[in-house]
Amino acid sequence: MLKVNAVPDVPRWARIAAVGAALTNVPSALWRVAIAVGVPVGLAQSEYDQMGAPGFGSVVLVGLSLVSEVFAFLALGLVQSWGETWPRWVPYLRGRRVPVLLGTGVAGLGAVATSVFGALFVYTSLNADMEGTAWGMWLLNVAYAPLLLWGPLLGAVTVHYYRRRMAACPALA
Numbered sequence: 001m002l003k004v005n006a007v008p009d010v011p012r013w014a015r016i017a018a019v020g021a022a023l024t025n026v027p028s029a030l031w032r033v034a035i036a037v038g039v040p041v042g043l044a045q046s047e048y049d050q051m052g053a054p055g056f057g058s059v060v061l062v063g064l065s066l067v068s069e070v071f072a073f074l075a076l077g078l079v080q081s082w083g084e085t086w087p088r089w090v091p092y093l094r095g096r097r098v099p100v101l102l103g104t105g106v107a108g109l110g111a112v113a114t115s116v117f118g119a120l121f122v123y124t125s126l127n128a129d130m131e132g133t134a135w136g137m138w139l140l141n142v143a144y145a146p147l148l149l150w151g152p153l154l155g156a157v158t159v160h161y162y163r164r165r166m167a168a169c170p171a172l173a
Helices: 014-025 027-034 045-051 056-079 100-127 136-145 145-168
Strands: none
Touching: 014 056, 014 145, 027 056, 027 136, 045 056, 045 136, 056 100, 100 136, 100 145
């Protein structure tokens, strides 16, 4: 399991939920990268053509995977010190406290957005008319299913972050 150097007053469940939220994107990112490099994942050729992969669409697929991983790993900031104090490498802000409402607001919006995305994915996958093979559709669903947990896990850690930070010093908001 991913080691998390959490701040001392973070309970084990919050560390596990933050790591879970951070890792929910890995299967779907690997699935997109596989398509980008031309690994057959059971989709019909028309679906590869629609995505432009392999080709320029591969750049988009890899870029989407990288961006989603960066956003997912930001969940770790809710249980680590860099979610409370800006890291050294952030110009003008380094060493200053991260405002509680900024961290909570961004993470809360992320939790809502990822929950909506998860629900839309389920709706779309149940109503999709895709031409891929049965194992390809199974693989797609297995790769994207963990995203259903992203929003709820992020939401739980966000609530904990807010309560913990506000209990430590109510003037931080």
